[in-house]
Amino acid sequence: MTRKKLLINLFVSILLLFHARTFIYSEENYPRRIISLGPAVTEGLYLLGVEDKIVGVTVYCQRPEEAKGKEKVGTVTEANIEKIVALKPDLVIATALTDIRQIKKLKSLGLTVVTPFSYKDKNFPEMCESFINLGRTVGREEKAKEIVYKAKKKVASIQGRIKGLSRPRVVVQIGTRPLWIATKDSFINDFIKLAGGINIGPSGKNGLYSREKILKQNPDVIIIVTMGIIGEEEKKFWQKFETINAVKNNRVYIVDSYKVCSPTPESFVDALEEIVKIIHPEYK
Numbered sequence: 051m052t053r054k055k056l057l058i059n060l061f062v063s064i065l066l067l068f069h070a071r072t073f074i075y076s077e078e079n080y081p082r083r084i085i086s087l088g089p090a091v092t093e094g095l096y097l098l099g100v101e102d103k104i105v106g107v108t109v110y111c112q113r114p115e116e117a118k119g120k121e122k123v124g125t126v127t128e129a130n131i132e133k134i135v136a137l138k139p140d141l142v143i144a145t146a147l148t149d150i151r152q153i154k155k156l157k158s159l160g161l162t163v164v165t166p167f168s169y170k171d172k173n174f175p176e177m178c179e180s181f182i183n184l185g186r187t188v189g190r191e192e193k194a195k196e197i198v199y200k201a202k203k204k205v206a207s208i209q210g211r212i213k214g215l216s217r218p219r220v221v222v223q224i225g226t227r228p229l230w231i232a233t234k235d236s237f238i239n240d241f242i243k244l245a246g247g248i249n250i251g252p253s254g255k256n257g258l259y260s261r262e263k264i265l266k267q268n269p270d271v272i273i274i275v276t277m278g279i280i281g282e283e284e285k286k287f288w289q290k291f292e293t294i295n296a297v298k299n300n301r302v303y304i305v306d307s308y309k310v311c312s313p314t315p316e317s318f319v320d321a322l323e324e325i326v327k328i329i330h331p332e333y334k
Contacts, residue, residue, distance in 0.1 A: 080189035081141035081162075085123055085134055088145035090312040092117050094181060097197055097314055098190040105137045113308065113317075131155055141187070172237035174244065178202065178315050201315035205244060208319075208326055212246040215330050218270035219295075220247035224307070226276075226284055230257045231264070238275075238310060245326040247271065265291055271329055272296040274304045275311065303328050 085106040086092040092111040095104055101116065106123040121137065124130035126147045134142060134156065142163045144153050156163050164187065178198040185194025220242050222232040232238035233251045242249040250267045251257065264272075272288055274281050281304040288302050296302050305328075309321040326333050 081139075081187075083137065083139045083141070084188065085137060085139040085142045086111060087123070087129055087143060087148050088126055088312065089113060089308070090314055091143045091145065091184070092120075093312075093317065094184050094314045095188065097316060098185050098188060098193050100188050100190060103188070105139060106134060128152075129156075131159075135159055135161070143184075173240045174205065174315075174318060177237075177313070177318065181315050198315050201319050204319045205322065208322060209244065212326060212330055212333060215246055215332070217246055217248050218329055219250050219267070220271045220273065220329060221250050221264055221267070221269040221296075222273045222275060223284070224257070224275045224311075226280060229259055229261055229264075231259045233257045241310060241322060241325050242329075244322055245329045247329045265294055268294050270295045270299070270301060272302045273325070273328060274302070275307045276304065301328075 082103055083105045084095065084100070084103045086095060086104060087108055089108070089111050092104065092107045093113050095101060096114050096117065104117075104120055107117055107120045108124060108126050108129075109122050110126050111117045111120070121133075123133045123137070126145060127149060129148065129152050131152060140162060142156055142161055144156075144163050153163050178201065182191060182194045182198060185191045185197075222238050222242060224230050224232060224238070231251045232242065232249060233255060234249050234253045235255055236251075236257065239249050239251070250264075250269055252259070274284050274288075276284065285302050285304060289297055291297055305321070305324065309317065309324065313321055
């Protein structure tokens with residue numbers, strides 16, 4: 051799978067864990083050897099203070115920096131079954147991108163696997179609830195609730211500070227070939243809405259879109275979510291269309307995909323702060 055396709059899939063199934071069936075452990079039986087198959091899962095486990103229990107992660111688990119030193123067990127979409135089994139985990143946290151056949155295989159080998167159960171209503175409040183479920187699963191429910199409380203408080207503060215400001219029309223582009231944008235029913239729509247913008251994307255889950263439609267809708271702000279040099283190339287391409295507001299006013303921006311495509315409650319707030327400053331330069 052190419053990095054570009056992975057980015058779109060990360061967006062479509064966003065959060066990677068965070069709609070997982072909750073397994074309840076007794077205090078003495080909380081998992082001691084955990085394998086994470088998604089970046090947001092790994093970052094969440096670090097936030098919860100159970101990083102010492104992580105025995106394996108994917109090659110895409112790059113945050114926090116310490117996670118890079120963990121044993122690698124494949125990619126987000128293709129786990130290394132043999133390596134996972136060899137690490138003898140008592141809990142594998144799969145994601146919405148984990149191959150269902152691999153999940154079944156791991157379970158058939160006697161491993162406990164937390165699997166996604168929903169693709170609906172991906173938004174900040176739901177993500178927070180799922181994060182608490184993760185905390186409950188690993189024996190850190192109170193810590194998870196504390197993190198969620200602080201994140202919600204910061205979001206509320208941001209909302210108060212942008213109240214009454216104008217609401218520019220925004221498009222968030224997350225793919226180039228084909229062109230893919232954030233829809234109104236996507237998780238990224240929460241970033242736009244909470245940052246005080248209006249998402250010009252369509253309703254539904256299909257973000258496949260044409261450049262002609264975007265030009266016709268004349269967005270005030272274009273945010274390109276991507277990795278590497280692709281973002282710079284795409285920004286230069288957009289700048290050819292000098293008649294649209296976003297280009298006329300020099301409001302075409304690039305945001306690191308890692309920040310918005312696999313957030314925890316804490317990193318969600320960090321990304322939201324960045325997007326607010328993009329949509330409302332007057333925000334301080």
